[in-house]
Every structure is written in structure tokens, then in C-alpha cells.
Amino acid sequence: MSDVPERLLERLDELAAGFRERGDTIAVLGLGSVGQDLQRLDQHSDLDFFVVADDGAKERYLTDLDWLAAVAPVVYSFPNSVDGRKVLWSDGIYAEYAIFTLEELRAGAFFGARVVWSRPDAPDGIEHAGLPLAPSPYDTPEHQVGEALTNLYVGLHRELRGERLAATRLIQTHAIDRLLTFLDLTDNASKPRQDPFAVERGAEMRFAERELALATLVPGYERNLEAALAILEWFEARVQVNQPLAAAIRELAGTVRDRQRGAMINSWGAPPDPLSRGK
Numbered sequence: 001m002s003d004v005p006e007r008l009l010e011r012l013d014e015l016a017a018g019f020r021e022r023g024d025t026i027a028v029l030g031l032g033s034v035g036q037d038l039q040r041l042d043q044h045s046d047l048d049f050f051v052v053a054d055d056g057a058k059e060r061y062l063t064d065l066d067w068l069a070a071v072a073p074v075v076y077s078f079p080n081s082v083d084g085r086k087v088l089w090s091d092g093i094y095a096e097y098a099i100f101t102l103e104e105l106r107a108g109a110f111f112g113a114r115v116v117w118s119r120p121d122a123p124d125g126i127e128h129a130g131l132p133l134a135p136s137p138y139d140t141p142e143h144q145v146g147e148a149l150t151n152l153y154v155g156l157h158r159e160l161r162g163e164r165l166a167a168t169r170l171i172q173t174h175a176i177d178r179l180l181t182f183l184d185l186t187d188n189a190s191k192p193r194q195d196p197f198a199v200e201r202g203a204e205m206r207f208a209e210r211e212l213a214l215a216t217l218v219p220g221y222e223r224n225l226e227a228a229l230a231i232l233e234w235f236e237a238r239v240q241v242n243q244p245l246a247a248a249i250r251e252l253a254g255t256v257r258d259r260q261r262g263a264m265i266n267s268w269g270a271p272p273d274p275l276s277r278g279k
Helices: 006-021 059-061 102-107 142-162 164-185 223-237 243-268
Strands: 025-031 045-051 074-079 084-090 096-101 114-119
Touching: 006 025, 006 045, 006 096, 025 074, 045 059, 059 096, 096 102, 142 164, 142 223, 142 243, 164 223, 223 243
Parallel strands: 045 096
Antiparallel strands: 025 045, 025 114, 074 084, 084 096
């Protein structure tokens, strides 16, 4: 497994060599850990890449997969978007790719691309051809706090309604995403986000344990109550939290706790009444 990084880069070069011979593609771009962030390559990495094709060639490469099988037998693939597929080769290399025309590439937003190969007539700077990632007007610490706390509030209501999965997603996924973004915006990360579209990537390496006790903040499907209170207390230790909202969250948490205790009593049988002893 230690040779996975080398094999991934070799596979990408092999694919690029095939396109070079075909003549109807403009460039192959590596992304993610095979893009500009090559230092992230390890035995758990996979291939993420774009193929920039001439007008009229894109559909052929989407439907005819001989260019994939030319480098190694394909054991599994499926179209995961209108522009690309996910694929597993027989030697264990896994890839996710998309095929764009040059016009489509320029109309999209991407980051961290590296030119693996480009045709001589490819535009200069094709790895930067996409639209810039526009900053959101809501990328403020205050917005992240508000979103996280309202996620907790609505999530506990979902828990009380019996929608535990929906509650888990709101409390232990969406609120945690906002918490991580809050840390980024307040300069508490040891390194920049590796993926602006996925704040959870590399969180364990980017934040110290004292900032991000994930085992407490994300305790699991059956512990939404504990997670909600832990996240609320996490924010209260760092910012001024709206007190009426915090009180409402704690009131909901108390209702959840009472209901859980009631369910335990019903399943185990009511405890003996101490006043009835001796009768």
C-alpha cells in the first residue's frame, strides 16, 4: 500500500498519454491530492481529475469507456453526474472524474488544479480557467453561531417528533459544519481548509483537541440530547449567546430527557412506590 501515491500519479500520466494520442482533448487536470496539494498524497488517496475535451468529443468519452480500460481493466463504474463517473480499476485504484468542454470549464468554479498534460494550443493558465470562488456575505462568525444554534433548536424538535435521523443531521452534521466554519473564520485552524466545499475534510489535523473534542460534540445517533448541549456549551464558552434562545434549547433538551426517562420506565416497569412498603 505504501506505493499508492506513485501508482496514482502513474495512472494519471497513463490516462494523459492516451488523450495525447487521440488528439481531440485539450488538457487533463489533476485535482485534490493529485492537484496542487501533492503533499497530501498517501495510501488512502484516490484520483480526482478533469478532462477538457473538444466540442463534440465530450459525449463520446462519457459513453465509450475504452480510454479507461486501456490503462487497466475496469471492474466497476457508474455515472455520478451528467459530466462524469466514478470508477474502480482491477488493481484497486479508484477515481472520480468529469469531462468538460473549454466553455463549460470556464463557466464552473474549481480550485487547486494542476496541469497533468495540455495540448500546445491549450489556453495559458487553463488550470485557473474557472470562475473565482465568490465569498459569501454570510461568512461571518456571527452568522455561523446563529445557524448552529438554530440547528440545535430545530434538531431537538425533530428528535421529539420521532425524526431521529433528521435530528442527528441537524445537530451532529449541520451544526458541526457551522462550528468548524466558525473556527476557520476566527483563525483557530492550524492550516487552511483543504477543500472550500467540504469544511469537515482534515478537521482532526487542522484543529487542536482542546478546540474540537469531537467525541463529545458528535457522540452518535442515539445521543442527540448530549450533542446539542455540548455544542451549546462550546459556543457559550467562546461567544455571547442569545440567552432566550439558549434557554429554549435547554428547555427542549429537558423535554427530550424527560421523554427518554419515561420510555425507560415503561420498558423496565415502574419503580416501586416507597409509600406502599409495609402495606
